[in-house]
Amino acid sequence: MSTPTTTHIVGYSEQAWGHARPMINLFARFVKLRPVTVTFLTTNAFYDRATKELSRSFESDDKELAKRVRVISTGNAEFMALTSGDESFKTAWKSLISEEELVCAQTGTRFAPLPKPKAIIIDFFAIEPFRAIRALSGHSVKIYSWVPGQTYPILYLFGPKHLGGRGDVNALIEEEVRQTGRDYNDVANELTFKPFGEIVRLPGMVPMYDHEYYPQDFPMPGTLGDIFPHVYNTLEVSDGLMMITPNSYEPEAVAAAKGWFAQTGRPAYAVGPLLPSASKEAADANEKKQSSEGGQIQEFLDATLKTSGPKSLLYISFGSIFWPVNKPENVWAVLDVVMELNIPFIMSHASPFAGPIPDEIKEKVKAYGKGILSPWTPQQLILDHPTTGWFIAHGGHNGVTEAISAGVPQILWPFGGDQPLNAVQIADQLQVGYELLEVRTGHGLKPIYRTGYTPKGTVDAIKAEVRDVLQKAFGEDGAKKRAKLAELQKALNGEWEEGGSSRSDALAFLDSL
Incomplete structure (x- = not known):
């Protein structure tokens, strides 16, 4: 398929997988909707993962279409040092606006010049790159701020006072x-x-x-x-807002954000959920390649389905960054209860802060025989498997929307960012899951406004709460929440269908360029 392209769009996210992954999936959808070409700038550390994620949105006969998303590494960037790739971005941007070729720092591949970009979608944490774009290209290229999380906390942390x-x-x-x-x-x-x-x-x-x-x-x-102190001002001078959230999940927050930008005549688009858009079989097969233990996990899921039945497995993951660094014993306490209740489980420990799992824990899980500890799991494959019943997670927005899309209810253990408000939204406002309170530490051991309760934070309190929540989750109360979740799942998965709000917003963005 060789449709001529007329519009060039650039994307740039910070080196956090939760920021990069949804952007990749959005760009795959863009090239399917309109004749555009996208240049996605990333780092050496993320290049392989980004190309594999991109492949999850295309069937085997979509190769020409997939080529319209160019994944190009600008070089090395230190993990969690959000400003370390700023200079390499600036160099790449000069080449892009001068219509010069780009060379991928990871592979050495040379990419032919393209017309000057019409727009760039850029991570709202990329403060210096934003300034470089304005300095080098003025207002000749539209800048859309990328909001890679739930919208509610953005309104608080970076929004205007009239919205709270x-x-x-x-x-x-x-x-x-x-x-x-x-x-x-x-x-x-x-x-x-x-x-x-x-x-x-x-x-x-x-x-x-x-x-x-x-x-x-x-x-x-x-x-x-x-970075944080400057995000408000960056949002105030950007040409528009791109939110990864689905409107059906937090409609009041989306409406507030759109109203905020509309006051100055600027658009705000809600385009979630941003999941792979190929067939489930193609997406799962390519995701499995991202984990060295993908095959073993698939076998474990299939075996658990036979021995324990549908919706019997508990999946545990805190994403690629977060971990209870100062209280790792809280995780082991949770695992003790899971094994006490004879629940099969898979636990991911992808965070670099997790460190090596203690030998004592490894031996305990091995003796249990119904659990897997993995440094990187094919999360969507696990959530989509019929044996998966519940998901203990940190509440990052990607995981939340992935779980809703798969119809898997969540038990949330938030750390920061958008996670605390996702936990409240899921457990309290929508009532389709639970939140763990006793696992809190630091400022979390202060009173909760909506109930007045003050968590104790002890190991005994954690075990008692987790035992209670898991018994409810795998019982009648959990079944009610799962049924309620099914309604939200249907609405969320319809956002990219014909007439869906995310599809409509994406088309409105593309047609505005």
């Missing part, structure tokens, strides 16, 4: 520095990551104490203090 947001935090920091002479970074970290005892009120979300946005004592990267 914090507004221009950078202005507050600069004023404090001017009055006190303190170091900017010290003030930035204080005003950005420390709660002040305020009550946060967002459209369509239950009121919460600000400390509930930080339920775990987790070491956030130092570079975030250089």
Whole structure:
């Protein structure tokens, strides 16, 4: 298939898989909807994973179509150091707007020049790259801020005050520095990551104490203090907003974000869920290749289905970054209860903060005989398997939407970012899952506004809560939540169908260029 392309779009995400993966799937959908070519800029560390993820959206006879998404590495970037790839991006951007060829730093492949991009969709954490685009190309290329998470926390952390947001935090920091002479970074970290005892009120979300946005004592990267204060201003001057959320999941938040941008005549698009768009068989086969234990996990799932039946397995994952760093014993306490209740399980420990699993735990799981500990799992394959019943997760937006799309209810253990509000949305507002409270640490061991309860955070309290939640989940109460989830699953999976809101928003974006 060789349809001439007329529009060139660029994409750039920070080096976090939860930011990059949905962007790749969106671009695969773009080239199927309209005759466009997309250049996706990534890093050496993510190149292989990105190309494999892209392959999950195309059938074997779609090779020409797949070529319209060009995956190009700009070089090495330090993990979790969000500013380390800024200079290499700037160099690539100069080539793109000068209509010069690009060379992939990972493979050495030379990519022919394309017409100057009409637009770039760029991670809202990429502050310096955003500034470089404006400095080098002015307003000749439209910049759309990429929001790789739930919309509710974006309204609070980076939104205007009339929507319950914090507004221009950078202005507050600069004023404090001017009055006190303190170091900017010290003030930035204080005003950005420390709660002040305020009550946060967002459209369509239950009121919460600000400390509930930080339920775990987790070491956030130092570079975030250089980035978070500037996101509000970047959003204010971008040409539009691209949200990975489905409208059916958080309609009030999507409406608020669209209204915010509409005040200045700018569009905001909600385009979730961003899952692979090839057939399930093709998508699962290519995802399995991303895990060295993919074959073993497939065999384990099939065997569990035979021995324990449908919806019997518990899947546990905190994504590619998060882990209870200061309290790893909390994870082992949960596993003790899972094995006590004779529940088969798969646990992913992909986070670099997880470290090696203690030999004692490995031996315990081996003796149990119904569990797998894996450093990287084919998550969607697991969620789609008929033996998977429940998902203990951190509540990152990709995992949340993947689980809803697969019809697998969740038990959430949030750390930060969008996770605490996803937990409230799932457990309290939609009532299609549960939230674990006793696993909280740090600021999380303060009162919960909506109930007044203060978690104890002890191992005994964790075991008691997990035992209670799992018995409910695999019982009558869990069956009711699963039935309720089925309604949301249908709505969410319809977003990209003909007439669906995500498909309509994507087409509106493409046709505006």
